[in-house]
Each structure stands twice: as C-alpha cells, then as structure tokens.
Amino acid sequence: MTGPSDLRLRLLCAIAPVVALSQITDLFDALIILCVILLLTLAQRPGAGLWHRLLHIEGFVVILMLTLPFTFPGDPLLGVGFVSEQGVQRAALLGAKITGASLLILSLLGTIEPARLGAPLLSLGLPNSFVRLFLTTIRYQSLIRLEIRRGLDAMRLRGFRPGTNRHTWQSYGNLIGMTLVRCLRRANRIEEAMRCRGYVGQMPNPGLAKPPPRDWGNALPFIALTALIGAMVIT
Amino acid sequence: MAHIPDGLLSVPVLVAGAAVGIAGLAYALRGMDDRSIIRTGLLSAAFFAGSLISVPIGPSSVHLMLSGLMGLLLGPRIFAAVFVGLCLQVLLFGVGGITTLGINTVNIALPGLIFGMVARPAVLRGKSPKSAAVLAGAVGGLSVLGTAALVALCLAITGSEYVPVASIIAVTFVPLALVEAAITATVVAFLTRVEPAALK
Numbered sequence: 001m002t003g004p005s006d007l008r009l010r011l012l013c014a015i016a017p018v019v020a021l022s023q024i025t026d027l028f029d030a031l032i033i034l035c036v037i038l039l040l041t042l043a044q045r046p047g048a049g050l051w052h053r054l055l056h057i058e059g060f061v062v063i064l065m066l067t068l069p070f071t072f073p074g075d076p077l078l079g080v081g082f083v084s085e086q087g088v089q090r091a092a093l094l095g096a097k098i099t100g101a102s103l104l105i106l107s108l109l110g111t112i113e114p115a116r117l118g119a120p121l122l123s124l125g126l127p128n129s130f131v132r133l134f135l136t137t138i139r140y141q142s143l144i145r146l147e148i149r150r151g152l153d154a155m156r157l158r159g160f161r162p163g164t165n166r167h168t169w170q171s172y173g174n175l176i177g178m179t180l181v182r183c184l185r186r187a188n189r190i191e192e193a194m195r196c197r198g199y200v201g202q203m204p205n206p207g208l209a210k211p212p213p214r215d216w217g218n219a220l221p222f223i224a225l226t227a228l229i230g231a232m233v234i235t
Numbered sequence: 236m237a238h239i240p241d242g243l244l245s246v247p248v249l250v251a252g253a254a255v256g257i258a259g260l261a262y263a264l265r266g267m268d269d270r271s272i273i274r275t276g277l278l279s280a281a282f283f284a285g286s287l288i289s290v291p292i293g294p295s296s297v298h299l300m301l302s303g304l305m306g307l308l309l310g311p312r313i314f315a316a317v318f319v320g321l322c323l324q325v326l327l328f329g330v331g332g333i334t335t336l337g338i339n340t341v342n343i344a345l346p347g348l349i350f351g352m353v354a355r356p357a358v359l360r361g362k363s364p365k366s367a368a369v370l371a372g373a374v375g376g377l378s379v380l381g382t383a384a385l386v387a388l389c390l391a392i393t394g395s396e397y398v399p400v401a402s403i404i405a406v407t408f409v410p411l412a413l414v415e416a417a418i419t420a421t422v423v424a425f426l427t428r429v430e431p432a433a434l435k
Contacts, residue, residue, distance in 0.1 A: 014333070018241050018333045018334060019333065019334055021241065021242060022249070022334045024242075050329075053328060053329045053330075054329075057240065057329065057330065060240060063400060063404075067399055067400050068396065068400070071396060071399040071400070072396045073396065087396070090396070094242060094243055097241070097243075098240045098241065098243065101240065101241035101242050101332060101333070102240065105325060105329050105332075105333065106329040109326055110326070110327075110329050112326060114323065114326045114327065117326075127264060129264045129267055129272060130260070130264055130315070132272050132276075133264075133267070133272050133276050133279070133315055133319060134319050134322070135276075136273055136276025136277065136279075137276045137279040137280045137283065137319045137320075137323070138280075138323065139276075140277055140280035140281075141280040141284055141323065144280050144283075144284040145284040145287065148284050148285065148287075148288065152288075162290065162291050163291055164291055164292055164293055168290070168291070169290070169414060169417035169421060170417075170421045172288060172290060172299075172418055172421075173417070173419075173420070173421020173422045173424075173425060174421060174425050176281075176301075176304075176422050177421065177423075177425030177426055177429065178429075179281050179284070179285060180278065180281055180422070180426065181426070181429055183277040183278055183280070183281040184274065184278070184432075184433055187273050187278075190273055191269075191270055191273050191274075194273075199269075201269040
C-alpha cells in the first residue's frame with residue numbers, strides 16, 4: 001500500500017486525521033488510533049529514515065513521561081505516594097497523540113518533494129504570492145545550505161574547531177552575515193534573469209488534472225481513519 | 236523546543252494562534268510586490284539554512300532561531316519567513332506540527348517583530364558598527380527569551396499541570412538566548428561594515 005500520489009489528496013490525507021486526532025481526550029481511544037496509524041504506516045513500508053526521525057521527536061514525549069506523573073494532581077498509583085495515576089494516564093495520552101500525528105506527517109508528507117507543491121497548493125486555494133514565496137524559499141534553501149556547508153568546510157580546513165567561546169560565535173556570525181550579503185545580491189540577479197525570460201509576476205500554472213480513481217482508493221484508509229477519529233471525538 | 240508538536244495544546248490556544256498567525260501572514264503578504272517576494276524568499280531560505288547550523292554549548296549543542304535578526308531585516312515580513320520555514324521543517328524533517336503551525340509562527344515571529352521594530356531606527360542611526368552590534372545583540376537575545384515566555388504561556392494556558400514542564404522548557408532557552416545575542420550582534424556588525432544597504 002502507498003498513500004495517494006496526487007499531492008492535493010496526500011496533503012489532505014495527512015492534515016485531516018492530524019487535526020481530528022488533536023481533539024481526542026480519551027486514553028483508550030488514543031491508543032486504538034495509534035495502533036491503526038502504526039499499521040497504516042507499516043503497510044507503506046517506510047525506510048529506516050522514518051523511524052530515525054520519529055526517535056528524534058520522541059525526546060519531547062520522554063520529557064512529558066518523566067515530569068507529568070510527578071507533577072499532575074491525582075490519586076497515588078499502586079500505593080506509591082508521589083506518582084499520580086492521572087499523571088501517568090495523561091502522559092500516555094499525549095505520548096500516543098504526538099506519536100500518531102508524527103507518524104502520519106512523516107509517512108505522508110516526509111516523502112513529498114517540496115518543489116512539486118506549487119500547483120497543489122494553488123489549487124487548494126492558497127494565495128498566489130504565498131505560493132511564489134514558498135517555492136522561492138524551497139528552491140534556494142538547498143542551494144544556500146550547500147553554500148553554508150562549503151563555508152564551514154573551508155573554516156575547518158583552516159583549523160576552526162567550534163566550541164563554547166566568543167571566537168566560534170563571531171565566526172558563525174560572519175558566516176551568516178556573508179551568506180545574507182550573497183543572498184541579497186543573488187536576489188537581484190535572479191529577478192533580472194526572470195524578467196529577461198518574460199516573467200510578469202506570475203508563474204505559468206496550467207492547473208492539475210483530477211486525481212485518478214486509483215488515488216481515491218489509496219486515500220480511502222486515511223478518510224476512514226479520519227471518520228473513525230471523528231466518531232470517537234463526538235461520542 | 237520552539238516547535239510545539241500536534242496533540243499537546245488546547246483548542247482555544249490553537250485557534251487563537253492560528254488567527255493571529257493568519258493575520259500576521261496576510262499583513263506580510265499584502266505588503267509584498269514581485270521584487271520583494273524574491274528578496275524575502277532568498278532571505279527566508281538563508282535564515283532557514285542558517286538556523287540548521289548547530290552551535291556547541293558545553294557538551295550539548297543548539298540550533299539558532301535567528302528571529303531577532305529576521306525582525307531587524309524583514310520587519311512584518313518575518314511572519315511569512317517564519318511560517319514558510321516551519322512548513323519546511325514539517326516537510327523535510329517531520330519536526331513541529333500541522334495544527335500548531337499558527338501558534339508556533341506567532342511564538343517565534345512576534346517577539347522578533349516587536350524587538351526588531353523597536354530597535355531598528357536606533358540600529359540604523361548607530362554611529363559605529365559596535366553600537367549597532369550591541370543593540371542587535373539585545374534584540375537577538377530578547378527575541379529568544381520572548382519565544383520561551385510565549386511557549387511556556389501556551390502550555391500554562393492549556394493546563395496548570397503543564398507549568399513544571401513549561402518552566403523546564405523555558406530554562407533550556409537561556410543558553411540559546413546568550414548564543415543568539417552574540418551571533419546576532421556579529422551579523423549586524425558585519426552587515427553595517429560590508430553592506431549597510433542590507434539593513435535599509
């Protein structure tokens with residue numbers, strides 16, 4: 001199984017269940033939904049990268065697990081006076097919701113090439129100026145990241161070792177300053193180049209074809225998931 | 236921990252965050268013509284790439300936020316830059332959340348905008364790169380602390396039981412604020428020497 005390949009559907013398949021999921025207040029419901037999301041994620045056969053990123057996010061969940069049982073007012077758990085039962089339940093509820101939402105985001109949105117999002121975002125009704133800004137940022141962030149990496153490599157080759165000291169902060173400050181100067185000059189050149197090629201303040205947008213029926217099939221599990229969460233929230 | 240994930244905050248906080256975030260974004264977009272879209276896009280890309288640099292603090296390390304610097308350079312357009320940056324964080328790294336995009340944008344952009352706009356005239360008038368740097372450093376540090384306060388406030392409004400977590404999170408922002416102040420000061424000193432037009 002894969003998620004829908006039409007990016008409009010794919011965005012909605014991630015956003016709708018995540019929004020619904022944020023409204024769940026019952027621990028049992030949240031755990032059921034987490035299991036369903038886990039099965040949906042496994043069915044998409046994600047690579048190791050997804051689990052690695054999930055681990056990174058779970059750091060926040062660990063902080064909640066370590067603090068809420070001791071700070072949440074409630075009845076003592078198993079006779080241990082300072083651990084509150086309600087606190088453990090709340091930490092588990094939040095852990096399940098955060099993990100579930102992260103899995104949906106990582107499996108459905110983490111696989112999108114952001115540069116392809118222009119037309120889908122326009123057809124979902126986002127303003128033209130926002131989409132142009134979004135695409136410009138996406139296009140150039142990868143380029144500028146490489147530029148910064150080259151700068152850092154050059155600094156390292158000259159014997160720079162980052163540490164907790166003023167020299168490090170000044171070096172990074174100069175690096176960022178120079179990056180900004182280059183970006184402003186590059187912005188002027190890009191604008192001129194675009195005008196030379198007939199840019200009139202609009203990207204050509206031929207519109208998107210309707211998603212194929214097979215894609216609606218791929219979206220079905222996520223529509224069902226949203227309906228299930230919705231039913232749980234209402235009852 | 237400026238990226239609050241989905242599933243934590245209460246509905247009123249999320250709705251208020253989304254409303255303020257959308258208003259800020261709409262205001263930022265309204266003031267943008269073709270030329271400034273490209274310029275803002277490039278600067279947003281630079282701030283996004285710059286915020287990925289990890290700066291060591293003792294045995295640990297932090298990522299920069301650069302919101303004070305954005306406030307100084309972009310003014311109200313900071314809302315657009317931060318929002319796009321947070322969207323990219325979700326798309327590229329799965330960090331942050333969808334329902335919290337609005338409130339996270341406000342938490343980062345609002346302090347940067349306020350401190351940046353207050354200090355901007357004085358930074359521009361500054362006689363020497365040094366005086367501009369000191370002011371900019373204050374803007375960088377205060378913006379981070381402002382974000383820490385807003386994140387803690389969001390958690391505290393969601394439920395009083397989160398106050399201990401909120402205070403732990405707020406304390407973790409303090410070292411970042413110091414580093415951010417030092418780096419923002421250097422960047423602005425660099426720009427006043429090399430390309431003063433960047434600040435205009």
